[in-house]
Amino acid sequence: MSKLDESEIIKIFQRKLGCKNFVSEDVETFKSSKPNIIAKTDTLVESTDIPPKMKLADAARKSVIACVSDFAAKGVKPQYGIISVNFPSSISRSKVEEAASGFRKACKEFGISILGGDTNAGREVVFNVCLFGNADSIVPRSGAKNKDLIFATGPFGYTAAGLAILLHKKKGRRDFVKKAIQSAIHAKPRVGFGVKNKRYFSSAMDSSDGLSTTLNEMAKQSKKKFVITNSPHKKDVEEFAKSQKINQDKLVFHGGEEYEFVFTINPKYKATILKNAKSLRTF
Amino acid sequence: MSKLDESEIIKIFQRKLGCKNFVSEDVETFKSSKPNIIAKTDTLVESTDIPPKMKLADAARKSVIACVSDFAAKGVKPQYGIISVNFPSSISRSKVEEAASGFRKACKEFGISILGGDTNAGREVVFNVCLFGNADSIVPRSGAKNKDLIFATGPFGYTAAGLAILLHKKKGRRDFVKKAIQSAIHAKPRVGFGVKNKRYFSSAMDSSDGLSTTLNEMAKQSKKKFVITNSPHKKDVEEFAKSQKINQDKLVFHGGEEYEFVFTINPKYKATILKNAKSLRTF
Numbered sequence: 001m002s003k004l005d006e007s008e009i010i011k012i013f014q015r016k017l018g019c020k021n022f023v024s025e026d027v028e029t030f031k032s033s034k035p036n037i038i039a040k041t042d043t044l045v046e047s048t049d050i051p052p053k054m055k056l057a058d059a060a061r062k063s064v065i066a067c068v069s070d071f072a073a074k075g076v077k078p079q080y081g082i083i084s085v086n087f088p089s090s091i092s093r094s095k096v097e098e099a100a101s102g103f104r105k106a107c108k109e110f111g112i113s114i115l116g117g118d119t120n121a122g123r124e125v126v127f128n129v130c131l132f133g134n135a136d137s138i139v140p141r142s143g144a145k146n147k148d149l150i151f152a153t154g155p156f157g158y159t160a161a162g163l164a165i166l167l168h169k170k171k172g173r174r175d176f177v178k179k180a181i182q183s184a185i186h187a188k189p190r191v192g193f194g195v196k197n198k199r200y201f202s203s204a205m206d207s208s209d210g211l212s213t214t215l216n217e218m219a220k221q222s223k224k225k226f227v228i229t230n231s232p233h234k235k236d237v238e239e240f241a242k243s244q245k246i247n248q249d250k251l252v253f254h255g256g257e258e259y260e261f262v263f264t265i266n267p268k269y270k271a272t273i274l275k276n277a278k279s280l281r282t283f
Numbered sequence: 284m285s286k287l288d289e290s291e292i293i294k295i296f297q298r299k300l301g302c303k304n305f306v307s308e309d310v311e312t313f314k315s316s317k318p319n320i321i322a323k324t325d326t327l328v329e330s331t332d333i334p335p336k337m338k339l340a341d342a343a344r345k346s347v348i349a350c351v352s353d354f355a356a357k358g359v360k361p362q363y364g365i366i367s368v369n370f371p372s373s374i375s376r377s378k379v380e381e382a383a384s385g386f387r388k389a390c391k392e393f394g395i396s397i398l399g400g401d402t403n404a405g406r407e408v409v410f411n412v413c414l415f416g417n418a419d420s421i422v423p424r425s426g427a428k429n430k431d432l433i434f435a436t437g438p439f440g441y442t443a444a445g446l447a448i449l450l451h452k453k454k455g456r457r458d459f460v461k462k463a464i465q466s467a468i469h470a471k472p473r474v475g476f477g478v479k480n481k482r483y484f485s486s487a488m489d490s491s492d493g494l495s496t497t498l499n500e501m502a503k504q505s506k507k508k509f510v511i512t513n514s515p516h517k518k519d520v521e522e523f524a525k526s527q528k529i530n531q532d533k534l535v536f537h538g539g540e541e542y543e544f545v546f547t548i549n550p551k552y553k554a555t556i557l558k559n560a561k562s563l564r565t566f
Contacts, residue, residue, distance in 0.1 A: 024504070026353040026489045027323045029421060037320055039398075040310045041413045043367050047406035070309040084326050084411075115322075123330035128367075128411050130324045138312060206309045221307070 003089060009096050009119045013085075016100035017107075019114045028115035030080045034134040038076050041131075042066040046124040051166055051184070056095050056125070058185045060102030063127035065259055066208065068110050069189035071131060072153075073206040073261035074138040075198025077191055078131040081112045086122035099127070110191060139263070143203040144222035148264040151273065153190040156211050157237035157248070158183035160255030170244045176236050187259035193280045194261065200273060204263035210256040218262060286372060292379050292402045296368075299383030300390075302397045311398035313363045317417040321359050324414075325349040329407040334449055334467070339378050339408070341468045343385030346410035348542055349491065351393050352472035354414060355436075356489040356544035357421040358481025360474055361414040364395045369405035382410070393474060422546070426486040427505035431547040434556065436473040439494050440520030440531070441466035443538030453527045459519050470542035476563045477544065483556060487546035493539040501545060 014022045044063040071078045083103055107114055162184025164170040165177055203222055207214045219226040233252045241248035297305045327346040354361045366386050390397055445467025447453040486505055490497045502509040516535045524531035
């Protein structure tokens with residue numbers, strides 16, 4: 001297989017992303033209708049963040065999702081993106097095409113316009129995604145009040161179970177395996193729910209460093225004690241944990257990369273939140 | 284030597300950068316007084332972009348400089364930055380401190396406020412820097428007109444000579460060696476010159492992919508033929524090339540990473556540009 005040079009990689013990205021301007025300027029420019037610009041950048045490194053057997057298209061999507069999830073937690077819709085990629089010089093054309101397709105698909109899924117980006121050579125695949133939006137304000141990690149209720153946007157445990165199945169050959173019921181793997185490679189941050197309900201949140205944080213880390217960080221920044229009365233998981237996670245002799249809390253609280261978020265609300269908003277969650281198919 | 288965990292790396296960055304908010308929120312926020320936001324992100328990868336013997340502080344500075352240079356070419360001052368770092372898990376405390384110091388120094392040098400960032404583990408060192416500014420407009424790569432004059436902001440050849448000395452053990456006169464190595468590890472983009480003179484530029488582009496690539500790209504995007512009548516180098520580069528049997532054009536036109544920029548102007552601005560270059564000690 002012949003090696004691709006940088007100009008060929010750029011052409012693939014221009015074509016696949018439908019972005020003629022990819023690498024056509026020194027900087028990217030966008031307009032903002034509000035004075036507060038929200039930005040998040042995330043770097044995904046092959047050796048650390050791409051599980052074996054994950055397709056490069058899914059890895060590309062994951063690098064977009066990681067940023068989208070941070071926006072979702074703050075109640076902001078990301079509008080624009082810059083994509084930078086590093087590929088080893090031995091990369092094949094089909095892998096580059098796969099990655100570019102993954103970026104396009106993820107950006108389309110969340111309504112993000114790609115401003116541009118660049119390509120470089122490196123020892124391993126590195127994807128860097130930088131997303132922008134704007135907002136009058138963001139929900140802080142630090143705003144939880146006494147007697148607030150704590151919620152998470154989705155059930156936990158499936159992602160960690162999926163990774164245990166993919167990486168450590170754990171086994172489970174066919175429908176559970178499918179659900180768990182889907183959760184590990186195709187997370188779907190709740191942007192709509194975040195944007196619609198941010199006004200009710202006193203604090204919020206993306207959970208992708210793990211649920212326990214997230215709860216601890218919110219408690220620390222809010223200077224409040226967080227008391228968890230219900231573990232946010234479903235029965236099938238319990239069954240999987242038991243059958244595979246995995247600690248259930250490990251799956252639910254110490255997983256990570258669920259791309260859900262945790263938020264706190266004043267108890268008076270409970271009914272509203274539950275109604276909105278139902279209508280947006282969250283939880 | 285004990286391994287550093289992520290929270291220790293974060294603490295070092297918070298302390299060294301004087302940025303208490305480093306990794307304290309899901310997203311970064313900044314205000315913009317003008318509706319056009321200018322953004323540039325650049326990823327520096329150890330195996331590709333950090334020459335052997337380059338200190339991590341200089342590598343950190345280089346990752347900032349690479350973005351600053353793109354801003355300089357467009358006549359825009361970068362105002363804010365987000366810094367993301369990947370370190371191998373075996374990294375020592377002193378290396379992390381060195382990197383953090385390099386980031387702080389570079390941001391201070393160019394008046395950039397660090398908004399925040401994040402840290403991750405990876406197989407090799409990866410620095411990602413994302414800078415923001417605002418402007419009414421940017422100088423495009425594509426605006427060169429017939430009969431425009433072509434300028435570069437600095438003499439070329441020193442950076443490539445410096446890398447030849449560092450990587451291939453080439454030798455030269457003591458003062459030349461010093462100058463060349465300084466140029467390779469401590470470039471200084473001409474932000475002030477770019478901002479002050481952008482109104483005269485019909486087109487401009489950062490030269491860090493190499494002078495010839497830059498001139499070709501500007502010519503292509505402007506749909507003009509660029510004719511070079513003077514090679515932008517000094518006598519000592521010629522002497523070094525001759526003595527070390529290196530093709531002089533290779534040093535001047537095919538080097539890269541000079542972090543200067545090329546621009547075109549209407550001939551009527553020639554005297555103004557030369558005067559302003561002198562007062563800002565450019566060229």
